[in-house]
Amino acid sequence: MRKFIDSIGEFGLIKRFRDRIQNDPSVFKGSGDDCAVLKYTRNKYHLFTCDMLVEGVDFRQGENPYLIGRKALAVSLSDIAACGGIPRHCLVSLAIPKKTTIKFADELFRGIQLLAREYKINLVGGDLSSARQLIIDISVLGEVEKKYLVLRSGAKPDDLIFVSGSVGGSILGKHLKFRPRIKEARFLVRNFRINSMIDISDGLVQDLGHILEESKAGAVIYKDLIPVSRQARGLADALYMGEDYELIFTLPRKEAKRLSVNKVFNFKVIGEIISGQRNLRLIDNRGREKIIRSKGFRHF
């Protein structure tokens, strides 16, 4: 019987690939986090990541090309932010339908280029091909001081869980204009002991779930603490809708107390990491508890 990839799903296929990989000791952390972490200098690691945007999946046909280009780079920068690092160089692979106007291509490139300039990233090359759908894949090489590196796997019981901004409904517009949280992440890693971090690409519950899985921990979050975006149609959008690109991070209580004094950024506590069972519990305003399952965007 022929079995198709949608029968094991996106994450099933990734796991299948990942289990077969063997790397040498120059890889500090391979597949399975927001970025690959590679040995670089005595005090720094390289961060290496890529993200592919596909027409009809990550943006609609006829969408503003400037914003498509911008988003294509922004999603990779968000991965660098989630590891606490600084993006340095990028390569752009573009598969583009032949019947694309020069104006569209110009605007697409301008979106990439202006964001690259804003974040001082070098645009060092790429590849160009034709395809039926527009597809943009950008790979970014960055760096992070060893002492500032944050992974998904470091969450500890009693850590408080924060998000860097409001979530939900991003797909209705914000996903094309979001600011990658580089500045926020750098502020955090330079001033606080951040135990774990991830960016929300597939939805708050699913991405927090990745932290729990990698950290072998559970979590409690409070319904009334979730900062729901104005665009969200309700709590479900905030919990399960992807494309927010806000950061989820956890840090020890004592550190969190220091963070609460900060007025520059809009960090919100949403709950805490707990030991024991590796599930995620949502507590409502009457104290009722519900175990919630990972449910978020999947490509197949």
Add this chain to the structure above:
Amino acid sequence: MRKFIDSIGEFGLIKRFRDRIQNDPSVFKGSGDDCAVLKYTRNKYHLFTCDMLVEGVDFRQGENPYLIGRKALAVSLSDIAACGGIPRHCLVSLAIPKKTTIKFADELFRGIQLLAREYKINLVGGDLSSARQLIIDISVLGEVEKKYLVLRSGAKPDDLIFVSGSVGGSILGKHLKFRPRIKEARFLVRNFRINSMIDISDGLVQDLGHILEESKAGAVIYKDLIPVSRQARGLADALYMGEDYELIFTLPRKEAKRLSVNKVFNFKVIGEIISGQRNLRLIDNRGREKIIRSKGFRHF
């Protein structure tokens, strides 16, 4: 009037993008060579490159998935070879139709993985999405000793021009199985002063043309010296057909003499670099000379 990208062509569009890029001094060589060359350590550069394969362009639907995966990595390794370097890490972005069998996906991945293992390359992550066409984009991070770096731009008058193997007709089968010329390139840069190098992806004439353009030089090549593959249907295939992934390189006459003693590899001299006019002349066995124009594969 709406103008489409095929009216300026692939190289026109690339030039349009490239002209707008401004990079900082950590970029030794940006877009416009086989790899980007980035500052790394005192003695080494980073090489950074990506290549995107598209179903229906770079391989046919129904082609052997193991060989598709293998080729997807091999073309990027060929770029690292062309700069004289060693590949170290790669990221794999995959856009895959939902109705792909698990077996196909497994084989595709196995093709990438076994080639990575053969060349001791770490597979450190990637991205997975769904699309109507199968698209694979692999970016590779490598390194090269500063003294061994070779670019397209270093060809000098009186350099002899070599190819690393026979050319033409690759698209009839060899393009899926070619061996990236890492070993050959490393042998060359460690033992000889190689002034310029490029890999043949778009055709001998077009890719030698890139060396001439970047080096501001001309060249003479001899019809009877071109090593035409058995699969090629004639000289035209050898001159204009892409996908050979052999290396073209140039080196001073004296160095070439030393190289001629070598019996391990199958390097063949095909002509020489000349000063003055930046054109490419083909001389036939009766001494007749013809200026040949760049003509090779273009995506649009």
